[in-house]
Amino acid sequence: MAKTSSTAKLTTVSLLACFAFIMQSLNFPLPPFPAFLRVDFSELPAIAAGLLFGPLTGVLVEFIKNLLHFLFTGSESGIPIGQMSNFLAGGTFVLITSMLARKIPGVKGLVIGFTTATFSMAVLMSVANYLVILPAYAFLINWTIEGPEKTALVLYGIGPFNLVKGALVALVFLPLYYRLKPKLRFPTTG
Numbered sequence: 290m291a292k293t294s295s296t297a298k299l300t301t302v303s304l305l306a307c308f309a310f311i312m313q314s315l316n317f318p319l320p321p322f323p324a325f326l327r328v329d330f331s332e333l334p335a336i337a338a339g340l341l342f343g344p345l346t347g348v349l350v351e352f353i354k355n356l357l358h359f360l361f362t363g364s365e366s367g368i369p370i371g372q373m374s375n376f377l378a379g380g381t382f383v384l385i386t387s388m389l390a391r392k393i394p395g396v397k398g399l400v401i402g403f404t405t406a407t408f409s410m411a412v413l414m415s416v417a418n419y420l421v422i423l424p425a426y427a428f429l430i431n432w433t434i435e436g437p438e439k440t441a442l443v444l445y446g447i448g449p450f451n452l453v454k455g456a457l458v459a460l461v462f463l464p465l466y467y468r469l470k471p472k473l474r475f476p477t478t479g
Contacts, residue, residue: 298342301338301341301342302338302342302346302349302350303353305334305335305337305338305350306334306350306354306357307357308334309331309332309333309334309350309351309353309354310331310353310354310357310358310361312330312331312333312334313329313331313354313355313375314329314358315329315330316328316329317329319450319453322446322449322450322453323442323446326446326447326450328453330457330458330461331354331379332351332379332382332458333458333462334350334354335347335348335350335351335354335379335383336382336383336386336387336458336462337465337469338350338383339383339384339386339387339388339390339391340387340391340466340469340473341469341472341473343391344383344384344387344391345384347383347387348380348384350383351375351376351379351383352380354379355369355372355373355376355379356372358372359372365430366425366426366429366430367429368425368429370425370426370429374414374417374418374422377413377414377417378410378413378414378451381406381409381413382406382407382409382410382455382458383406384406385409386402386403386406387402388402389401389402389405389406390402396463396466399462399463399466400459403455403458403459403462404459406455407451407452407455407459408452408455410451410454411448411449411451411452411455412448414447414448414451415444415447415448415451418442418443418447419439419440419443423439423442423443
């Protein structure tokens, strides 16, 4: 029985990672933001995995998705900076959302999880871009961005973009939650 259960879990996680990889390719820009910031809904399968099997499984789906993305599409810098950035943002979002949603029952926990995760992701990605990601791109692809230009990009582009992306993912996932709810093994009220 345990072997069947672990096989079913492995199969489900693999399928969710593949769905996330495909969904990552269906990205689109949001007009007020720089063109390199693109929205996709690849966190949806990872959140489902996090709710079904635990937060670390959701993060694993994020990792597999980004590994597949790098293997199939590569990186303009030769180093998977974009994929690492996506993993940091998505992993943070999925980890916090699924942890809180599993701890606080029902839609209330999911809303608290999404809200906390969205703000955490926006702050983390703003700091990470300012200190590490943008300087890495500047070094590797000979892109010059510094001083007030870099600060403006982080404050008016990257931070707000992550807030909008988190809100969009939450709005799309909430209706899916009701279909997923009967399969959840933790208390679900509301």
